[in-house]
Amino acid sequence: MKNRNGKVVGFEISSQAPEKAAAFYSSVFGWEVDEPKWDYHTVTTGHKDGINGGISKGPHDHPHGTRIQIEVESIEQTISAAKENGAMVVRDKMEFEHFFLAYLVDPTGVGIGLIENK
Template sequence: MSLIKTRVFQLLVAVVLMSSCKNNSAPAIVSSPTNQYRTGEVVWRELVTPDPKSAAAFYSALFGWSIEPVKESTKGYMLIRQGGAPIGGIIQMPASIKNAGGEWVCSLSVSDVDAIVKSAQSNGASTLVEPMDVSGRGRTAVIRDPQGAPFALIRSTSGDPEKGTASENAWLWSELWSNNVAGSLDFYTKALGAGVERRRDGDKEYTLLKAGNKEVAGVVKNPVDNVRSHWVNYVRVSDPAAMVDKAASLGARVILKPTASVRNGTLGVILDPTGAPVALQKWPLR
């Protein structure tokens, strides 16, 4: 009898501990449920960085974002808000990765994470994080496209953020800088069902990924030498030159100062103090 009591007690302890130590939780990507989905669009962005504290201080000072650690997180997840609304997160990169720079990973809204992961794998992608349910957030996965650019998939339990016109210092756009544009377009059309549209303005061409008639991202030849393909996320600013200078004073490295030969001086590109690229774009362009 005593042994049975002991076993029952052990079982109870196990159940209590397992329920209190919740697996895979993260804040929702919306303040309140929208129950609307923007399938195929970038709806969330997370900075994976070796130094979340420095990154948080930088982005707070540069854009005025409110960045706070999530109390429930044992691994230091930080939630980024702008105007009270969640706009992204900051994640600690494993300490085992040495001398690594950070990277913003964008999440595409999809209706079936598992199906897209399978489709991506069959079209040459590798899986960095297998599909999993994240309590409070939804089902997610992270994959690396065949050209090496990582991105995430999400099916949010509470819906996607409503799309509005980007305000100053808010996310404006996402762009894939690919070392093999044809290969990238082939992948995103086959694996995710994206549409492609090429637009031309004089000698300048721009390729768009589309979801139905919605423009969801751009794809350009990677303008940076000896750097793998990656997604670059754009923040809307009113004065790119001033913001580049401000970013530099806060510890960023400038890889493109606004110049007339690149989008009429409306674009600056920086690496934040932890090495993650961010584009500062004046909008509208003209």
């Protein structure tokens, strides 16, 4: 079964110096960067058609880099299909206030996030 959502809904910049990264993107691109919540700075790019995201201190398995976040109807079904197609689960389904989140690495080594809204 193919997932019909699959829409990119955000990005996450991982950095070992998140405050410095937040200052850079705010100064250079005019992004609005909120104070951290769960060690995650929410970012608004300021464009009505743009994609918003966040900046956080990267964990040991993704210390720096950028991940796109893809909206899915079911994280469980998407993880199953991804594993069948060579992906590795980095963080299984986690629950937050308004959504669920999981992290995968695709067969080529690219990290992605999955978002399932409640």
